[in-house]
Amino acid sequence: DGGITQSPxxxxxxxxxxxxxxxxxxxxxxxxxxxxxxxxxxxxLIYYSQIVNDFQKGDIAEGYSVSxxxxxxxxxxxxxxxxxxxxxYLCASSIEAEQYFGPGTRLTVT
Amino acid sequence: AQKVTQAQTxxxxxxxxxxxxDCVYETRDTTYYLxxxxxxxxxxxxxxxxxxxxxxxxxxxxxxxxxxxKSTSSFNFTxxxxxVVDSAVYFCALSVRLLDDKIIFxxxxxxxxxx
Numbered sequence: 001d002g003g004i005t006q007s008p009x010x011x012x013x014x015x016x017x018x019x020x021x022x023x024x025x026x027x028x029x030x031x032x033x034x035x036x037x038x039x040x041x042x043x044x045l046i047y048y049s050q051i052v053n054d055f056q057k058g059d060i061a062e063g064y065s066v067s068x069x070x071x072x073x074x075x076x077x078x079x080x081x082x083x084x085x086x087x088x089y090l091c092a093s094s095i096e097a098e099q100y101f102g103p104g105t106r107l108t109v110t
Numbered sequence: 111a112q113k114v115t116q117a118q119t120x121x122x123x124x125x126x127x128x129x130x131x132d133c134v135y136e137t138r139d140t141t142y143y144l145x146x147x148x149x150x151x152x153x154x155x156x157x158x159x160x161x162x163x164x165x166x167x168x169x170x171x172x173x174x175x176x177x178x179x180k181s182t183s184s185f186n187f188t189x190x191x192x193x194v195v196d197s198a199v200y201f202c203a204l205s206v207r208l209l210d211d212k213i214i215f216x217x218x219x220x221x222x223x224x225x
Contacts, residue, residue, distance in 0.1 A: 101155035
């Protein structure tokens, strides 16, 4: 089945540790995105990538990093510089302005 | 700047009632796209509809219908004969550049359908 996978669904980390969230798609979409969702909030764009080996900062990129070495993969690293990393993270890919979302990863940092 | 406003934070209705979720958008672009997404408790966003700015025709899909009015910059979503399975958070969203596909989301409306 075509789709977007994010793993793991739940992730727990200690403060000060970097953590990488996985996002893989087999839809052959060029564009991929990372969003952060906090309780009662909409989605805020962290980073996006239109093509392999290229990516741009979104609205809240500070404390995050990404890579796009393969078309199907767009991992997000939450660094220790991110002040409030606990959130729900959603990955998406898109074609012709239609975005398809993965199931999300809920990250808890204590 | 672009903006999407969903003024209703939370709505509760009894099953089988009709319910309308409001969405107001702001953009200076003449070409844009509007979306609705559903987020059930599982967390994954489900795409419901996309409309472009040149097509003001209302759309109906089963119990769902959408009313797009450029004159009031609104793109409202109505669920007819609501069911408990419709309980979710619903997001309205706007995209102004098809090529880079960036989407601006509203804060969402949490809909509770009471049995």
